[in-house]
Amino acid sequence: MAPEREINVDVHISDTLKKMYDGAPRAPHPSAQTALPLSTLPPRDWQQLSLRRDGKPPIRFVGTLLFARSCIMQSLKGHAKQSLSIYLAIEGTVYAGLAFEPSEACPAWSSYRCAPLHAPTDLAELFRDWCPEANFFPAPLSAHCGTGPPAARSAFNAMAADWLTLSVLQG
Amino acid sequence: MSSMTDQLMAEQLAQHGTMQFAITAPTFRIKRPGARPLIFEGVELAMAMSFTPSLPNWYEVNLYRTSDQRFVVAVRLFFQSEAEQDQIRAWDFETLDQALEKLSQYDAGQDVRVSLDQADLSLPPAELAAMALELRARVDSARRHFASLLGEFFFELDTIKVPVPRGRA
Numbered sequence: 001m002a003p004e005r006e007i008n009v010d011v012h013i014s015d016t017l018k019k020m021y022d023g024a025p026r027a028p029h030p031s032a033q034t035a036l037p038l039s040t041l042p043p044r045d046w047q048q049l050s051l052r053r054d055g056k057p058p059i060r061f062v063g064t065l066l067f068a069r070s071c072i073m074q075s076l077k078g079h080a081k082q083s084l085s086i087y088l089a090i091e092g093t094v095y096a097g098l099a100f101e102p103s104e105a106c107p108a109w110s111s112y113r114c115a116p117l118h119a120p121t122d123l124a125e126l127f128r129d130w131c132p133e134a135n136f137f138p139a140p141l142s143a144h145c146g147t148g149p150p151a152a153r154s155a156f157n158a159m160a161a162d163w164l165t166l167s168v169l170q171g
Numbered sequence: 172m173s174s175m176t177d178q179l180m181a182e183q184l185a186q187h188g189t190m191q192f193a194i195t196a197p198t199f200r201i202k203r204p205g206a207r208p209l210i211f212e213g214v215e216l217a218m219a220m221s222f223t224p225s226l227p228n229w230y231e232v233n234l235y236r237t238s239d240q241r242f243v244v245a246v247r248l249f250f251q252s253e254a255e256q257d258q259i260r261a262w263d264f265e266t267l268d269q270a271l272e273k274l275s276q277y278d279a280g281q282d283v284r285v286s287l288d289q290a291d292l293s294l295p296p297a298e299l300a301a302m303a304l305e306l307r308a309r310v311d312s313a314r315r316h317f318a319s320l321l322g323e324f325f326f327e328l329d330t331i332k333v334p335v336p337r338g339r340a
């Protein structure tokens with residue numbers, strides 16, 4: 001039997017609106033203004049990217065994926081995937097993206113964050129503000145027995161520690 | 172004729188200009204608290220809804236284009252309980268960007284209702300502090316709820332789809 005669906009987010013976008021939105025000129029993201037000169041970057045497989053984020057339009061840029069890590073948190077009611085990805089934009093800006101994607105039976109909101117990294121502290125700030133446990137519905141309502149939020153936090157901490165260790169070891 | 176058929180016809184005609192609009196576009200009437208109702212002819216361009224059985228409320232976001240080429244944004248908050256009154260906020264704008272900007276700036280924290288009886292001055296400070304924390308948690312939860320829905324809306328609107336990379340687990 002399929003698990004009970006906790007969230008029923010439904011979105012309908014008309015083709016008319018997609019054409020209007022896609023055709024509208026857009027200013028580059030402010031983070032691109034402090035980027036490195038193009039000539040300093042080695043040739044890569046550049047592609048048009050769009051990084052999703054909560055509550056705001058995605059950040060669009062031409063870039064390439066440098067790195068990705070993911071982990072899966074299992075709770076008594078469903079599971080959630082968390083991932084960390086690092087991108088290099090063609091003009092030199094580095095972006096970090098974090099995603100929290102619960103399964104249908106998991107009583108939690110999906111969440112996406114991304115930010116340009118201009119200084120080492122920017123990544124630390126992104127990690128510090130990332131709060132996977134807060135994506136879960138309030139406990140009395142979601143009946144997740146309290147296993148989801150701490151499991152999400154520990155899974156993320158382990159993934160981040162793994163990546164940071166790897167980064168240090170690889171110099 | 173079903174309402175779905177009405178919407179489809181209106182959208183198809185909207186792609187060919189405003190003359191057909193004037194003939195077939197349905198009229199919308201949106202009640203607003205503290206303001207006159209928004210009444211316009213037009214079509215619904217997009218809808219996003221976050222109905223969740225285990226939560227006491229959910230949001231519905233609608234975007235319309237009027238027959239005079241303006242854009243209307245409506246944010247509806249529905250409650251599961253019949254004791255609560257649903258609410259709606261709506262605005263109209265000249266451009267699509269203005270309408271989308273309004274959506275991204277919407278603060279769902281303002282939708283949280285305070286249950287504290289202001290006339291009751293007998294509560295000890297510790298209880299007041301606990302209630303303040305609980306209120307803050309509810310505000311955070313409401314903002315996260317709306318931001319998640321809006322993120323889904325903008326993701327569907329964006330024509331460039333980049334799946335989240337799956338790195339080594």
